[in-house]
Amino acid sequence: MKSLKASTVTMKTIIYIVCILLSLLSIFPFWVMIMNATRSTYQIQQSSVALLPGKNLLSNWRILTGKSFNPWVGFFNSMIISIGTTICAVYFSSLTAYALVAYTWRLRSAFFSFIMAVLMIPAQVSGIGFYQFMYRIGWTNSLMPLILPSIAAPAMVFFMRQYLMASLSLDIVASARIDGSGEFRTFNQIVLPIMKPAMATQAIFTFVGSWNNLFIPLILLTRQEKYTMPIMVSLLRGDIYKTEYGSVYLGLTLTVLPLFVIYFILSKYIIAGVALGALKE
Amino acid sequence: MYRVHSYRQVVVDPSSNREGGVSMARRGVSYAKWGYIFSIPFVVTFLIFSLYPTLYTVVIGFTDLRGLGKTAFKFLSDPFENYKLILANATFKKSLANTAIIWIMNFIPQITLALLLTAWFTTRRFHVKAQGAFKVLIYMPNIITAATIAILFNSLFGYPKGPINDLLIRLGIIEGPRHFHLQKWTAKGVVAFIQFWMWYGNSMIVLIAGVLGIDVTLFEAAEIDGANAPQIFFRITLPRLKTIVLYVLITSMIGGLQMFDIPRLYLLGGPDNATLTSSVFIYNQAFSGSYLYNRASAASMIVFMIIVVLSVALFFIMRDQDEVKLRKERRALKRRGGRV
Numbered sequence: 001m002k003s004l005k006a007s008t009v010t011m012k013t014i015i016y017i018v019c020i021l022l023s024l025l026s027i028f029p030f031w032v033m034i035m036n037a038t039r040s041t042y043q044i045q046q047s048s049v050a051l052l053p054g055k056n057l058l059s060n061w062r063i064l065t066g067k068s069f070n071p072w073v074g075f076f077n078s079m080i081i082s083i084g085t086t087i088c089a090v091y092f093s094s095l096t097a098y099a100l101v102a103y104t105w106r107l108r109s110a111f112f113s114f115i116m117a118v119l120m121i122p123a124q125v126s127g128i129g130f131y132q133f134m135y136r137i138g139w140t141n142s143l144m145p146l147i148l149p150s151i152a153a154p155a156m157v158f159f160m161r162q163y164l165m166a167s168l169s170l171d172i173v174a175s176a177r178i179d180g181s182g183e184f185r186t187f188n189q190i191v192l193p194i195m196k197p198a199m200a201t202q203a204i205f206t207f208v209g210s211w212n213n214l215f216i217p218l219i220l221l222t223r224q225e226k227y228t229m230p231i232m233v234s235l236l237r238g239d240i241y242k243t244e245y246g247s248v249y250l251g252l253t254l255t256v257l258p259l260f261v262i263y264f265i266l267s268k269y270i271i272a273g274v275a276l277g278a279l280k281e
Numbered sequence: 282m283y284r285v286h287s288y289r290q291v292v293v294d295p296s297s298n299r300e301g302g303v304s305m306a307r308r309g310v311s312y313a314k315w316g317y318i319f320s321i322p323f324v325v326t327f328l329i330f331s332l333y334p335t336l337y338t339v340v341i342g343f344t345d346l347r348g349l350g351k352t353a354f355k356f357l358s359d360p361f362e363n364y365k366l367i368l369a370n371a372t373f374k375k376s377l378a379n380t381a382i383i384w385i386m387n388f389i390p391q392i393t394l395a396l397l398l399t400a401w402f403t404t405r406r407f408h409v410k411a412q413g414a415f416k417v418l419i420y421m422p423n424i425i426t427a428a429t430i431a432i433l434f435n436s437l438f439g440y441p442k443g444p445i446n447d448l449l450i451r452l453g454i455i456e457g458p459r460h461f462h463l464q465k466w467t468a469k470g471v472v473a474f475i476q477f478w479m480w481y482g483n484s485m486i487v488l489i490a491g492v493l494g495i496d497v498t499l500f501e502a503a504e505i506d507g508a509n510a511p512q513i514f515f516r517i518t519l520p521r522l523k524t525i526v527l528y529v530l531i532t533s534m535i536g537g538l539q540m541f542d543i544p545r546l547y548l549l550g551g552p553d554n555a556t557l558t559s560s561v562f563i564y565n566q567a568f569s570g571s572y573l574y575n576r577a578s579a580a581s582m583i584v585f586m587i588i589v590v591l592s593v594a595l596f597f598i599m600r601d602q603d604e605v606k607l608r609k610e611r612r613a614l615k616r617r618g619g620r621v
Binding site for chain 1: 317341592
């Protein structure tokens with residue numbers, strides 16, 4: 001009995017040590033990044049790992065913004081795209097899911113099979129056709145082609161459908177009809193509020209995914225005033241910042257600051273959302 | 282529709298509701314049209330922004346379309362010329378091999394560690410405290426911009442003064458600074474490590490959710506029979522996680538085939554194409570040098586084919602799961618019927 005207890009203690013110790021090491025591994029790169037964002041190039045050259053911040057945040061900021069890097073432009077564009085994408089994707093996926101759950105129509109199961117079939121197809125493989133198409137209609141350097149395609153988000157429709165099937169009672173829809181509510185109004189005023197939890201989860205992931213997206217913005221946006229945050233980041237690789245270590249770290253920090261804020265406020269929901277998404281699929 | 286009828290009879294007072302009454306029931310037959318109407322935005326968007334660009338990419342693959350700012354094209358006399366050139370292209374082959382190698386170098390440690398953590402966090406022998414905090418920290422890299430992480434790691438592995446060089450020298454592991462960016466296998470390893478580091482937390486959470494979905498009585502029965510923790514994990518947990526492990530595997534493969542941000546920004550595919558993945562290859566063909574949209578399209582389609590095959594595999598695995606469930610239900614019904 002005693003040996004069993006001892007082995008449990010050893011096991012627990014190993015688990016805690018490994019978990020703490022893994023947590024440190026998650027923090028370390030970002031810690032170095034944030035600390036170095038406040039240190040001067042000279043300090044970083046002397047010792048590039050520091051546990052405590054320096055005092056050069058302002059001068060790094062001046063060097064960073066003194067060159068081609070304007071974080072406000074990237075922030076603003078990324079915000080517009082991410083918010084637009086999130087609204088479009090969440091609203092229209094809910095609407096499509098509602099069409100699949102609440103009504104009986106002849107093509108319904110065919111349509112659902114179709115959504116299942118295109119679930120995993122990524123936007124990247126049709127990137128060249130997409131670019132040529134947008135170039136022809138003069139939509140490169142526009143934010144529209146980065147927002148509108150999210151109206152058709154097959155994976156989210158699938159998720160919303162699963163959610164609706166579990167939580168929407170058709171009796172409610174029927175009684176709304178009896179009260180004289182039109183179908184569209186029923187959806188907006190009765191069904192959408194029921195879907196709030198699912199919408200919140202999906203909104204977080206869409207926002208983050210859109211914020212982090214690099215490939216499509218990179219091929220479409222060539223003018224610097226349209227750049228998104230991930231493209232701005234690639235500017236930091238250029239020669240003009242070659243020796244300005246502090247300001248490169250500061251630029252990197254700025255691109256992910258909103259994500260850290262979102263994550264530490266909503267981490268509970270985000271992790272629950274990851275688990276939920278897997279179970280539903 | 283049947284429910285609508287019963288509601289009308291029970292609930293509605295026709296005098297208070299102009300829309301109600303008999304006309305409601307008649308209109309009930311035509312509600313089907315709303316299914317179509319509410320699907321229109323999705324379908325139209327899909328046709329314009331997904332299907333059309335995909336078909337357009339297919340078409341471009343058979344043409345001579347190249348050069349910055351060009352949109353006019355003619356079909357090649359040998360329609361498969363681009364495909365032949367791409368399939369014979371040594372760099373493309375290398376990029377596919379790199380993609381596979383980097384993906385494998387990321388996935389094996391990823392799934393191993395994710396399964397290990399799953400076993401630890403779900404063991405019934407004891408409760409790991411601060412589990413929530415560990416999950417939050419372990420999952421964190423997954424939501425941070427991959428582009429930023431790639432450039433951050435480029436700085437971390439910098440030469441001669443970079444945090445990793447500093448750390449290794451301070452710990453006495455290496456004597457002088459190493460030029461990590463010039464070492465091919467180190468570069469591959471770093472890209473694979475970043476992928477692993479960004480995704481093992483995600484896989485872990487998915488797997489834990491899978492374990493929590495397993496019927497608790499199975500574990501209880503095993504414990505009563507005196508099974509130890511490894512036995513329970515390998516004989517009960519793992520077989521029941523098979524579908525979810527396969528799900529993780531295939532989604533990871535599909536994601537891995539599109540690996541772009543990290544190899545592109547970490548070392549621009551270098552050194553000597555050691556981190557050139559198929560997506561970076563396609564990007565370089567189409568959007569740099571001589572802007573070979575046609576060859577890049579052909580290459581995209583080849584990658585697309587691989588993804589389709591994997592997706593079909595996933596589709597069948599998921600469908601099988603439902604069928605298994607149905608079969609089980611049927612069996613359960615039969616059993617119950619037999620007992621009565």
